[in-house]
Amino acid sequence: MNTLQEKPYTGMRVREEKTTGSKALQPGKQYPWHSMTPGEVMKLLHVTPEAGLTDEAVAKRRELYGRNIMTKTKQQSAFVRFMLQFHQPLIYILLAATVVTILLEEYTDAIVIFAVVFVNAIIGYVQESKALEAIDALAKSMTARAQVIRNGQKQDINAQELVPGDIVFVQSGDKFPADVRMVHERDLKVDESALTGESVAVEKNAAPVAPDDVLGDRLSMGFSSTMVTYGHGRGVVVATGDNTEVGKIQQSISRAQDLETPLTRKIKEFSHLLLWVILGLSAVVFAVGLLRGEGIGETFMMAVALAVGSIPEGLPVAVTIMLALGVSKMAARRDIIRKLVAVETLGSTNVICSDKTGTLTENQMTVQQIVAGGKTYTLTGLGYRPEGEILDGESQADLTSNHALKQCLKAGMLCNDSNVKEKEGLWTIEGDPTEGAMVVAFRKADFDVRELEHKQPRQDTIPFESEYQYMATLHGGNRPVIYFKGSVEAVLERCNMAMQANGELSQLDKEEINRQVEEMASEGLRVLACAMAEAPEGTKDITHEHTKSGLIFLGLQGMIDPPRQEAIEAVKLCQKAGIDVKMITGDHAITAAAIATQIGLKGRQENGKLVAITGRELQQIGDRELEEVAEQTSVFARVSPDQKLRLVKALQARNRVVAMTGDGVNDGPALKQANIGIAMGITGTEVAKEASDMVLTDDNFSSIEGAVEEGRSVFDNLTKFIVWTLPTNLGEGLIILVAVILGTQLPVQPVQILWINMSTAVLLGLTLAFEPKEPGIMDRPPRPTGEPILTRDLIMRTLLVGSLIMMAGFSLYLYEIKQGASTAEAKTVATTVIVVMEAFYLLSCRSLVRPILQIGFFTNPWVYYGIAAMFFFQALFIYLPLLNTMFHSSPLDAMQLLRIFGAGVMLLLIVSTEKTIRFRILTRKAGTSA
Template structure:
């Protein structure tokens, strides 16, 4: 349904209605909380506002996407060369050239077709049904038919269909992690909030596509479609451009330079030939030969295959690559922005401290595995002497609706993670939780409500079946309900509330979530029907505190250390509070530990990001390490700010709120287990285990991939340079061409496949994670590598041209001399391949057979070259001729000489670099 200009809505309402009382919101929206909208008014508003869906953004069709694969400077030259060659009747040459172009286009088209589904996933997320009041009648309608002013009813299991201002709630809790990044469910209320309240703290709002986990609620629709929070994220994703990877940028820049050089040299070659009296047709063929020779046709295939091998290696280390260039991007990453929950942490709440009887106990173990110990002052707890601790743990079991279950080798909980954590701590404390739950008869329960801030249960247990009330909740609230506390020896004594409050503040300052435990006094009779009244009488016994957090993964701690050692900055972005994020960051080693209560300039909140001037934000973000309570727009701003500082940014995420930042980042990394489809479709890589350690492993593999790509480029470009120089020198000197275009194609394609691609299987060099990330501004080829390309290109020119002329002087035909020149190129490439297995280390240091693929590649290339030289059908296809056995000796001699010359150059440069580094260290 399309809204015309004449029918644009006059009624408008921002989703920022959290600061208004309910009656004002209803008045403005002209609706009734008990009746909802009349059917005719709802239909009218649907016409005015349009459906509650996200707009689709137009994209290129399949045909246009395929055509755009040919939009590349080098492809223009190859396509033109193919056309000219075909017009000149050289159909073999034309077919091979165009075949290379077509294969590259197909590979690129397939990659692109799999990449751009993020917006469709977002649209699918909001397709659901909603329960509404229409004219006082309760009915179900498609969520797309919702309009501002509709009254929506929510219950456990519902997906919120639009942005709602809540008008009434009963124990309503909503999981907003996909939208805000908050790891805990949010308890909702209908009370108005201050205007400046951040989105993650707006307890009186329910946002589209979040999930109701428990309770019931009612709310009025204030925003639909693109005006919702998820709609704004949809717009951000649509507006976020695709980011070119460092590799694609450098290859594009390299291609532009190479295109200009090739066209210039081809033009000069053609002009010189015409000036010397050669025919235009011959000069066209010479110019085509130069162009074909200078273009590294095997480079696109080598890049694709090398990246694909990297994809396979990463998959074995729990990282699935969705976009091939992302493999290399990981290797150049300078900053990793990581989500906290589930990536750096276990995503399993764990009790770490218990305070009972005036004593603090530490609890070992992480996650839901009930293996761990209690210690006090570094000593194991003697349970016979700790009745207060046992009573505190028992209350956590009784006042609890969760279940601890074992699934194969893993432990999990059914129910609220906080309650599950208390069951695990009780198991570690020696309590038989299953037996207790089996023996207990629950008579009544008072569920947690935001108004009460506590939960209470009435249970009968034991031989006498005496009723015991157990209570847990917010510390201040529980202390207000208590008159006594349990001493270390188990006696009920007058409560010292100030001591408990101080301990709770200390634990909270360490980023722990603190809950207080209490029970009814011994011998106190509690009536089942007056549970709330009995709990609120102020006569409870305070049992202690249980403090918990989602602990860091041990392997993530090691991985963060390895990344920092490799010069990669790791930054934590979380929807949790700053104190929680800071505590985890200290445990992981992202920031140094500081005394509780002190400020840290390494922690930046969403509100601070919002108030920081645009021009000052990049430096502030670069300096900070932890970012807490950030909105989707702010996550996007963080990535953009780091990119402004010149960083190559990897960003992790799992929720809808992460999608724009994932797409903007140089490499977006989504969580495979808990991640939303939107996050996965916006990403370049998906972690199958949601573990930061897998990112570090992928970075290592990415560095290896870039090393191997660089080795291939350094190996293949001298051949292209040598072929171009041979053509130019021959034209300039007035000689016959030593190699023909079809022979150039034979050299380039066979050696690229049989020899060059073997470098893609080269193992990662030792110490790959000990070096800093590559400078993003560093060109694809450094001065040292350019020198090596020129050196080998010159050796190819001298060796091939020299033997070509020498063979003619010996009486060989031009065809035989050309066959010798082609074999010089191939043999030199074989020997040079061993030098390129490492750009700095020698073959002896690497091990001759550490990459068996190289050996097999050389064997295959030798067989192909013998076929080229001695098979009659190859003579007619590639204008070759057989040569006598003695001719192979000078060919092999040139190959061996080139190996030692390059090896000497490598040794001299390594010694020079090592001395310079030692001098710098000594000077510092």
């Protein structure tokens, strides 16, 4: 029998098993592996790096921890998810309309209405299914194979068979198969951008780090799914499957809430209200009819007619089509929308949380400053395109007058393994981005690269090693020369002399150099130092002994991933539109704050500089306090995936509509939690794309600003449609209600109401989807989250127009009856006057605020095409015998048509007068406040 004992170790209670060590760890318990020494980790895991685990220990641990795979959370069945698409108040109304039209034996209309409901359900189901693919994409990110030591032998195994305690090997090109505590490494660099957001490869080191270091600073760890870009190493598996950092992200994605968008929430609230109003009015009509002694069947049909008249059958069709048009417009602007409602959500956004690298910046390291020969130079031009100037103040630098500058540029060029190339108009780097930036800097000096390499060919190299922090190259020519570049510390400790502008040497002032380095670093620049030394005649190779001392300091090159110029302008436009922009990045705080300042972000400052909150500081902040911090701060650096999620939730707790950008696995939970998740199309992982609502095909922040503008326009046009269609439904309902109260025949029959609602919604209402953006659309603040679709002014206008339609329809019906017209003629007049008044009202609805004379008559020709088409089909309704039979209509004479069009003109004049008065009041208020 195995004997278990409790043993304290580094402050933790650990269960150990004396025989096989199969229960060395408590599953689910968190251990600070990164802060332990390799020896402590090995002891805790009961393994040695030379022998690895035995087969017996592996079997027991696999039984305890499971396989190295991420479990899928249990999802609702496909049938349940499909049926839930019908669980919406607006859909209830449409289903009721379907039943009503079946009772009226209008089967064609019933099929059309139900088809709309069914298509909407299919679209919603497909979109939801795609979102659930995010977890599958995460599961696929696990490495297929792994090199391990077991039973003292090196083996190649399926990565799913790994268990905690396995000794694994990784080298350039490999993905880490699990979370690994490094035991030994040799120049190991790992691309962790997908997990941490770090813009450059991270150098790993087996030495312990501080316990409270955030994910991006845990240099002693290799994380599952991150890629080795250079070197090799050996480590011990400390977490597998769901317990890895990427596994925790998967769980966060599955727990993230699918939030209602502002549009779906407002439509739901509007539909609930409309549902109860329709049911209430129908009940009133039924009760009044019974009290007046009408038969139950006739009274029921009156109530049905009122319900049919009040239901806006065209609303869901309009919503879907308008959103789809918004999607197509955004696609032309490089924005791919994965969920239709995301179009409108963009228009409601009041906070954008953006990643830094590649979104706000070029994702191309660029030398921006050189200090050499006692002078500081600035370099123009962005990215890898070798175009720009080296400036001495405001004028172009004279390279012939500063030998130190010339040699500093040559050192950056020759002591370099990278190159820049142009392909199809795009300049790219082959090699390390930092080295590539120095190649571009040299080419901006208009030196001939081939001539230099011909005159001073490379003969030998000391490659960069993390242990030494430098690279050196030997070049032949008239006199052998060693060029040297590396960290400032590595260069300064090997230099005593510095080259001056005139080429002479002087004593190196290390304090002054360090001061300049601090100044450059405070601006977010990554600084490398350059040096040189003349080698003895006949030198053919070099070793570390040649570079141990006696080097000549040449200068400093400071580089940064610069902000996109278009992003700077886009941030200004967003801020002008009342949208806060916040940077959430895995990069370092100083760099993040410097870029944020250049871009123009606004937030809490200290000593005139933006304050960047780090992930380590966020760990100490409680959820309630975090709400205030998230509101006031604009830069968050070195944050972990969980912290990104916390920040999004903190902003949402303040009723903020949050758009979140991201490209990595680490962004998945926050993208899914945000009101709208925006993934990068070029650099984005599949996990990020599947968890998002929108994908930027150009990874450019300015595309987000354009999408917000388009989203606002879509919501404006949707509101215009609602403001246009509701008075019709209100007018139709009032006509029936008044008829019931007065005890007269219905001026319009249910089947005629269906004709009005369906034909006008398609031919008239949908033309508003093509309405151009309102002037100053990005000058106004975002809509308050609690604001209903219809404001008080719009409700008053709806009541006004609905009343005018009721009075015109009912009075013309009674007038025709009094003039001796047939019932069919009178009902045809009432039906047609509603259609014509809708057409005239459509002209006014092209703007919610501006009077018709200020809209521009020909900015949306589709309105006139729609009106012409509607009048054509209404003529068929009036004069075509087949439609006369189907809809109980009758031909009309010229005088009847004249009276009908007179009612339409009257409505347009009244509404235009009302809008003009309100517009003048708004303009006066705006001028007073300004």
